[in-house]
Amino acid sequence: MTADTGDATARQARIAEARRLRAEDGLSKSQIAERLGVSTGLLSKWLQGVDPPAWTKRPNAKDDLRERARELRRQHRSVPEIATELGIVKSTAYQWVRDIPLDADARKALFAREHSSTTGHGQMMAETRWSEYRAERDARQVERVNNAAESVSCMTRDELIRIGAMMYWCEGTKAKPWNSTRRITFVNSDAGLISVFLAFLRAIGVEQANIDFRVQIHETADAEAAVQWWAASVGVEPETFRRTSLKRHNPKTVRHNTGADYHGCLIVSVRRSRAIYDMVEGLVIGVVRAAGLPSAPCDPDRSDGSVIVGR
Structure with a gap:
């Protein structure tokens, strides 16, 4: 060695x-x-x-302060309130408590604290004035909504098809440069819009056997009840639905779509629908042109009621 x-x-x-x-x-x-x-x-x-x-290891002088901040957050205190009480900046308070979200009731209580009058009498007077205003506002809102709804007494087939095409272009799945799939897939949580879209599909000749349904819902909700609800809404048997798509739970997310009225979204897919997709895209282009481009004048008397879809 x-x-x-x-x-x-x-x-x-x-x-x-x-x-x-x-x-x-x-x-x-x-x-x-x-x-x-x-x-x-x-x-x-x-x-x-x-x-x-x-x-x-030396103890961190801020450990006790941080734990106090988290305790205050669990008592439904806002970030500014915590910062003021502990004598720290709001950004530090936020970093310490950002993983403890406020639930809906706590946010309402916080809003009430931040917007309440300084005296009980002032609060009572403000509530009296605003309750009268809200009642009048709500009455006007109902009247406007009802008048608009009653103005639509009927709809031609052409109108339904154009509305359905525009609805799809707003809410449906569209081809992208990185995904050129041209297939009809419509997703929505509004049963009324789903009903209109299914009427559009019937109007262009899509058979029920070519339509697939799938529920998309949060994993903490009652998925089976949602399938039953949507099946009754669209008028098909629950057994015909495809496997439910579950959204994974994120503990940091404050969800508002909960309770018995939450049914998730319904995914409506049409088999062998490339030609329908092409037709929808063309109708959207036509509507956009007719809405204002001088190169495509509109003939209001033209309404042959026919749309031909190749398969």
């Missing part, structure tokens, strides 16, 4: 001893450096990757 080899072996032995004293005996760096006769700088290199013993 050469002198160099012996020195290297001795050095490795000292490194191993230093790491053992740190990990097993729990000595501080200064204690190990004194025992082995090395500098703390060199010792730091030897101890890379070895966690320091718990007794050498």
